[in-house]
Every structure is written in structure tokens, then in C-alpha cells.
Amino acid sequence: MLAGDRLALARLITRVENRGPEIPEIMRAIQPRLGRAHVLGITGPPGAGKSTLVDRLTSHLRAEGAAVGVLAVDPSSPFTGGAVLGDRIRMQAHTLDPEVFIRSMATRGSLGGLAGATGDVLKLMDAFGFPWVLVETVGVGQTELDIVKLADTTVVALVPESGDSVQAMKAGLMEVADIFVVNKADRDGAHVLMAELRFSMHLHYSSSASPKDIDWETPVLATQAVSDVGVTELLAEVKRHRAVLEAGGALEKRRQARRRAELRTLLVERFASEVLGRVEQDRAIARVFDAVADGALDSYSAVSRILSTMLRPP
Amino acid sequence: MLAGDRLALARLITRVENRGPEIPEIMRAIQPRLGRAHVLGITGPPGAGKSTLVDRLTSHLRAEGAAVGVLAVDPSSPFTGGAVLGDRIRMQAHTLDPEVFIRSMATRGSLGGLAGATGDVLKLMDAFGFPWVLVETVGVGQTELDIVKLADTTVVALVPESGDSVQAMKAGLMEVADIFVVNKADRDGAHVLMAELRFSMHLHYSSSASPKDIDWETPVLATQAVSDVGVTELLAEVKRHRAVLEAGGALEKRRQARRRAELRTLLVERFASEVLGRVEQDRAIARVFDAVADGALDSYSAVSRILSTMLRPP
Numbered sequence: 001m002l003a004g005d006r007l008a009l010a011r012l013i014t015r016v017e018n019r020g021p022e023i024p025e026i027m028r029a030i031q032p033r034l035g036r037a038h039v040l041g042i043t044g045p046p047g048a049g050k051s052t053l054v055d056r057l058t059s060h061l062r063a064e065g066a067a068v069g070v071l072a073v074d075p076s077s078p079f080t081g082g083a084v085l086g087d088r089i090r091m092q093a094h095t096l097d098p099e100v101f102i103r104s105m106a107t108r109g110s111l112g113g114l115a116g117a118t119g120d121v122l123k124l125m126d127a128f129g130f131p132w133v134l135v136e137t138v139g140v141g142q143t144e145l146d147i148v149k150l151a152d153t154t155v156v157a158l159v160p161e162s163g164d165s166v167q168a169m170k171a172g173l174m175e176v177a178d179i180f181v182v183n184k185a186d187r188d189g190a191h192v193l194m195a196e197l198r199f200s201m202h203l204h205y206s207s208s209a210s211p212k213d214i215d216w217e218t219p220v221l222a223t224q225a226v227s228d229v230g231v232t233e234l235l236a237e238v239k240r241h242r243a244v245l246e247a248g249g250a251l252e253k254r255r256q257a258r259r260r261a262e263l264r265t266l267l268v269e270r271f272a273s274e275v276l277g278r279v280e281q282d283r284a285i286a287r288v289f290d291a292v293a294d295g296a297l298d299s300y301s302a303v304s305r306i307l308s309t310m311l312r313p314p
Numbered sequence: 315m316l317a318g319d320r321l322a323l324a325r326l327i328t329r330v331e332n333r334g335p336e337i338p339e340i341m342r343a344i345q346p347r348l349g350r351a352h353v354l355g356i357t358g359p360p361g362a363g364k365s366t367l368v369d370r371l372t373s374h375l376r377a378e379g380a381a382v383g384v385l386a387v388d389p390s391s392p393f394t395g396g397a398v399l400g401d402r403i404r405m406q407a408h409t410l411d412p413e414v415f416i417r418s419m420a421t422r423g424s425l426g427g428l429a430g431a432t433g434d435v436l437k438l439m440d441a442f443g444f445p446w447v448l449v450e451t452v453g454v455g456q457t458e459l460d461i462v463k464l465a466d467t468t469v470v471a472l473v474p475e476s477g478d479s480v481q482a483m484k485a486g487l488m489e490v491a492d493i494f495v496v497n498k499a500d501r502d503g504a505h506v507l508m509a510e511l512r513f514s515m516h517l518h519y520s521s522s523a524s525p526k527d528i529d530w531e532t533p534v535l536a537t538q539a540v541s542d543v544g545v546t547e548l549l550a551e552v553k554r555h556r557a558v559l560e561a562g563g564a565l566e567k568r569r570q571a572r573r574r575a576e577l578r579t580l581l582v583e584r585f586a587s588e589v590l591g592r593v594e595q596d597r598a599i600a601r602v603f604d605a606v607a608d609g610a611l612d613s614y615s616a617v618s619r620i621l622s623t624m625l626r627p628p
Contacts, residue, residue: 024614031612141455256607263606263613268586270617274625275581281628292577293570298345299577300338303584311588312626314595 001128002033006101009128013103016120027120030127035255037069037126038242041151042136043144043176048157049183052225053234054136058094060235061132067099069125069133073118073147074106101130115146116269119262122150140173148176150258152251153241155234157181158197160189174204177218178241181234185222194220214250216241278310285309315442316347320415323442327417330434341434344441349569351383351440352556355465356450357458357490362471363497366539367548368450372408374549375446381413383439383447387432387461388420415444429460430583433576436464454487462490464572466565467555469548471495472511474503488518491532492555495548499536508534528564530555592624599623 001008016023040057042050051072058068094100105118118135125133135151137144148154156177180201182194197220205217219237223230245251278285288305291297315322330337354371356364365386372382408414419432432449439447449465451458462468470491494511496504511534519531533551537544559565592599602619605611 024612024618027612027614031609035609141457143456255609259607259609259613260603263603263616264586264589266613266617267589267620268582270621271585272578272582274621275578278628289574289577293573295345295349295569295573298338298341299573299580300341302577303580304338306581307584307588310625312624314592 001124002030004129006098009101009124010103012124013121016124017105017117019117023120027123030123033127033129034123035126037122037130037133038153039122039126039133039135039151040238041148041154041176042134042157043140043148043154043173044157044181044183045140045159045162046138048159048162049225050136050138050157053155053157053181053183053223053231054134055093056225056228056231057134057235057238058100059228060231062094062097062099066132067130068094068101069128069130070094070100070102071118071121071125071133071135072102072104072138073114073135073144074104074138101125101128114143115150116262116265118147119150142172145172145176149261152245152254153178153238155179155181155238157183158193159184160187160193162193170200171204174200174218177201178216179234179237180218180220181223181230182220183223183225185224185230190222194222213253214244214248216244275306275310282309315438316344318443320412323415323438324417326438327435330438331419331431333431337434341437344437347441347443348437349440351436351444351447352467353436353440353447353449353465354552355462355468355490356448356471357454357462357468357487358471358495358497359454359473359476360452362473362476363539364450364452364471367469367471367495367497367537367545368448369407370539370542370545371448371549371552372414373542374545376408376411376413380446381444382408382415383442383444384408384414384416385432385435385439385447385449386416386418386452387428387449387458388418388452415439415442428457429464430576430579432461433464456486459486459490463575466559466568467492467552469493469495469552471497472507473498474501474507476507484514485518488515488532491515492530493548493551494532494534495537495544496534497537497539499538499544504536508536527567528558528562530558589620589624596623 001012012026016026042054042057044050054070054072058070061068094102103121105114105121122133122135135147137147154176156173156179158180159182180197182190182197184190185194201218201220221230221234221237223234225231242251245254279289280286285306288297288302292299292302315326326340330340356368356371358364368384368386372384375382408416417435419428419435436447436449449461451461468490470487470493472494473496494515496508496511498504499508515532515534535544535548535551537548539545556565559568593603594600599620602611602616606613606616
């Protein structure tokens with residue numbers, strides 16, 4: 001794969017997706033090649049036209065000669081599949097381009113498992129050598145927000161119709177958005193939504209407790225992705241964000257924080273599977289689980305007992 | 315609280331919400347009083363009229379003389395708050411009724427933290443003696459689904475307008491739904507949505523790998539909660555589901571499985587905070603974290619090193 005074999009990349013992604021035992025070896029081998037790609041996350045509610053935006057952004061980047069990796073992630077249950085299939089159809093214009101690599105991923109496990117697998121796949125694409133990697137999610141739930149936190153620059157796409165479904169997630173979206181896009185901007189309500197977003201971002205800045213590490217105010221852009229309107233401006237803002245991130249050293253600081261968070265998540269994930277193994281092997285731990293299942297013991301007492309068995313003292 | 319003091323209940327809930335160090339003691343003390351309440355979960359996208367449904371169900375249960383505990387959970391960021399406030403206003407008719415206890419909860423932490431806190435609050439309400447506890451979520455994301463998994467019976471409320479936002483979560487909703495309610499059923503599209511849900515449930519049953527533990531086909535009901543239309547029928551179906559669950563011993567089996575899952579989640583949560591503590595105390599572990607942050611070491615190698623330091627061999 002490191003020699004540029006796309007089929008090898010595709011196969012490694014499958015292995016990483018399947019969370020097999022060879023993952024540590026794979027990730028160790030690609031470690032020295034990481035950090036060159038700029039990862040662009042695109043999130044937003046279903047129907048916001050994210051796939052079309054990704055398709056148009058890919059065209060613009062290709063016109064500049066850049067190779068592009070695209071990852072569409074669907075954290076909903078494996079039964080759906082529809083959204084991911086739709087993405088593939090929309091990206092058809094690029095499937096014959098050898099400088100564009102497109103991949104879809106559906107749910108694997110839980111407890112940060114999908115975000116973990118997504119992070120590893122993004123690393124494979126980075127190590128392969130794509131200067132741009134685009135990661136798209138199908139919705140705006142917590143899992144999707146966890147996924148876009150893997151990106152260096154995050155675009156949140158909305159449409160005038162998003163309304164209610166976005167309302168509940170608004171604060172979460174404002175926290176992750178580096179750029180807001182109001183797509184299908186020719187529809188009724190687009191200007192109102194843009195004004196609302198600008199006002200909300202303004203409130204968010206004034207109320208936000210976390211100090212800003214870069215000089216950046218989240219812009220609110222209008223696009224009509226199907227007609228390629230506003231995409232040039234969007235890509236320009238993405239590049240401006242990248243430049244601002246790189247100039248002040250914030251990019252590396254954010255990546256460091258992300259790597260620490262990733263390590264914590266992986267530790268917790270591995271501990272969780274360790275617990276499952278010990279319940280099967282260790283009769284004392286199994287008995288504690290049984291007592292909790294029968295309602296004879298509360299979970300907190302059980303946790304103290306099990307952790308004192310499993311952990312070495314600090 | 316166990317003597318029926320509502321103020322004591324409210325104070326204990328606050329302590330449990332704040333995840334303070336006294337929680338294990340509280341949960342140990344109420345353990346013998348658990349398991350009498352039937353927990354009814356109500357989930358669905360924003361705007362589906364869940365709060366009104368909860369309000370009407372409460373009225374019907376009160377008319378039968380039953381005391382009711384109500385918990386509204388908002389897993390979105392603390393900045394929102396709006397939805398929870400709305401719930402309180404809608405439930406105003408019951409706020410003077412001493413046999414109805416209403417509580418709202420917003421986000422606390424992450425990694426299953428909210429589901430954990432919600433589970434503990436539901437236990438407090440159970441131990442207090444409410445025969446019915448209603449738990450309502452504001453949306454249909456993964457966190458909300460984790461929360462309704464705490465319920466014995468889960469009602470999924472939709473409206474004809476739910477459309478796109480529900481589409482992405484459909485499989486997840488079908489997995490948790492014991493009863494589907496199409497609310498605002500006088501609106502255009504209600505009959506189409508009901509037919510779609512029945513068809514989807516039919517497909518779900520035929521494709522679902524998990525064997526069913528009870529003889530139950532998820533009904534699809536029509537309501538107009540604001541006019542109290544269909545609520546009698548909904549409550550009757552909830553009671554029928556409860557009876558079916560209890561008859562075959564499935565209720566206890568499900569609760570056992572839930573307690574095991576809860577213990578696993580709590581173990582993982584406690585391990586995660588243990589890791590944070592050790593990074594501060596243990597210089598060797600801190601150095602491994604630093605190496606990962608700098609990109610010098612991959613996470614998988616780091617996890618192996620840290621776990622071999624922290625865990626006793628099995």
C-alpha cells in the first residue's frame with residue numbers, strides 16, 4: 001500500500017473495519033507516514049446535500065491536480081444501508097478517476113468503536129499519500145460528532161428544511177463547525193437560516209468558556225451544490241481555515257490533543273473487551289456479575305470488587 | 315426518601331446527577347427496594363409531541379389512582395435547554411399534584427455517563443415507590459436509544475413530518491420500539507407513515523437475527539395527543555405489553571441482561587476515570603501518552619504498554 005497500490009489500500013481498510021488482530025501491526029507500520037493529509041469533515045442532517053457537496057469539492061480539488069480520498073460513514077444500524085448506497089451513486093463521476101479513492105463504512109460495534117475504526121481508516125488514507133481526505137457522515141448524532149472531531153476542518157451543511165431535527169443538536173454543531181454551509185440556498189428560508197446561524201455563532205462565542213486557539217470566526221456560506229454554486233468559495237474558506245490552523249501551530253496542538261483522546265478511547269475499548277474475556281475465565285468475577293444480574297448486589301459495589309481484582313495498585 | 319419524602323427524592327436525584335462520591339452508598343441503600351416500577355420509555359424526533367403524550371399518559375394513570383414519576387432527558391449540549399424548559403411548561407397541569415413527580419435532566423459527561431446517571435435516577439424513582447415511571451428523551455440519537463434501553467416498554471412517537479430525520483435512525487428505532495405511535499394523526503401523510511411502519515416492522519421481523527423472547531408484534535397506533543385522542547388505546551397497549559412481558563418471565567430476563575450491561579458500562583466508565591488519574595500520577599504512563607501525542611508511537615502499541623502496567627494478569 002505504501003508503494004501506491006490502491007487494491008492494497010482497499011484490503012487494508014477492510015481489515016481495519018473488521019477490527020481484526022493484525023490492526024496494531026498495520027498501524028505501527030504506517031505511523032511514520034502520517035500527518036500529511038488535511039482531513040476535511042462534512043456533517044449535517046440527512047437531506048442536506050452532503051454527498052453532492054463532497055462530490056463537487058472533489059471535482060474542484062481534482063481540477064487543481066490534487067488526489068482525494070473520500071470516506072462516507074454511516075453510524076446507523078447495518079439494516080439501513082440506503083444512505084451509503086446513495087452516496088456511491090452520487091460519487092459515480094469520480095469512480096473511474098484513479099486519483100480519487102471512495103469508500104463507505106457502516107456500523108461496527110459501539111462505545112467509540114466506529115469513531116476508532118474511522119480514525120484508523122483515515123490514517124490509512126493519509127499514509128497512502130492523499131493530500132486531501134474528505135470524511136462525510138450521514139447524520140448529526142453523537143457518533144457523527146465524534147467522527148467529525150477526527151477532522152482538521154469541519155464543514156456543517158444545513159438546508160432551510162433542517163429546522164427541528166437540527167434544533168436539538170445546534171449547540172453540538174456549533175462546537176464542531178469551522179464553516180457553516182447553507183446548501184440549496186435558493187429555497188425559501190435560506191436567508192433566515194443564515195442569519196440565525198450567524199446570530200447563534202455570535203452568542204456561542206460570547207458564552208463559550210473555552211478559549212480560542214486560533215483567530216477564526218466560523219463563516220456561514222451559501223451553496224447550491226447541484227449547480228456548483230458557491231463551491232469555489234467554500235473550498236477557498238476551507239483552505240483559509242487550513243492556513244490559519246497551520247500558521248499559529250494550532251494544527252499540531254489540535255492533532256496532539258486528538259491523539260491523546262484517541263489513546264484514551266482505545267484504552268477504554270480494549271479494557272471493555274478484557275472485561276468480557278475475564279467474565280468468561282474468572283469465576284470470582286462471573287459470580288459478581290451474576291449477583292448484579294439477580295438484583296442481589298448493586299453495580300457500584302460490584303465495580304469496586306471487580307476493579308480491585310483486575311487492577312494493580314497505582 | 316424511602317419514607318416518602320419528595321424533597322429528599324429531589325435532593326438525592328441532584329446528587330446522582332452530579333455524579334458525586336456518595337452515589338455508591340445511595341445505590342447500595344436503595345437496592346432492596348428496586349424492581350417494582352414499570353418503566354415506560356418515550357422517544358422520537360423533536361416535534362413528535364412526546365411531552366404532550368407523556369402529559370396525557372400521566373393524566374390517564376392518575377385517573378386510575380396510580381402515582382407517576384416522570385423523567386425528561388436531554389442529551390444535547392447544556393447550551394440548548396429549550397426543549398427541557400418546554401417540557402416543564404407542557405407538564406404544568408401536573409405540577410401541583412403530589413402524586414406526580416417531574417424531573418428534567420440535561421447532559422452530564424459522556425461515554426455512557428448520561429445513560430448511567432439516567433439509570434440511577436430511574437432507580438431512585440422506583441425505590442421511592444412510583445408504580446409507573448415515564449422517561450422521555452428529546453431526540454432519536456444513539457444516546458437517546460441507550461436511554462430508552464433502560465425502559466421495560468418503549469414507545470416510539472413519530473409524526474408525518476418526521477420523514478428524513480427519522481429515515482437514518484429507522485433501524486435503530488425499530489429495534490427499540492415495543493409500540494409505535496403516529497401522533498398528530500389528523501395531518502396529511504399519517505396513514506402513509508403508519509402503513510410504512512407496519513411494512514418496515516414486517517421486514518424487520520423477517521430479517522432480524524435475534525430470536526424473540528416474547529410473543530409480541532409491535533403495534534402501530536394513531537394518536538392526537540393534544541386532543542387526548544388514542545391515548546386510552548395507547549395505555550391499553552402499554553399494559554398489554556407489560557402483561558406479556560411478565561407472563562413469560564421475559565421481564566426478569568430482560569432486566570437481568572440490562573443489569574449486566576449496566577455493570578459493564580459502569581466498569582468501563584470507572585476505568586476511564588482511573589486512566590485519567592494514573593496519567594497524572596504515574597510518570598511512565600504519562601510518557602507513553604506524550605509519545606502518542608507527538609506522533610512517535612502508535613496508539614495500539616501504547617495501549618499494550620499501559621494495560622500491561624495497569625492490569626493484573628488474569
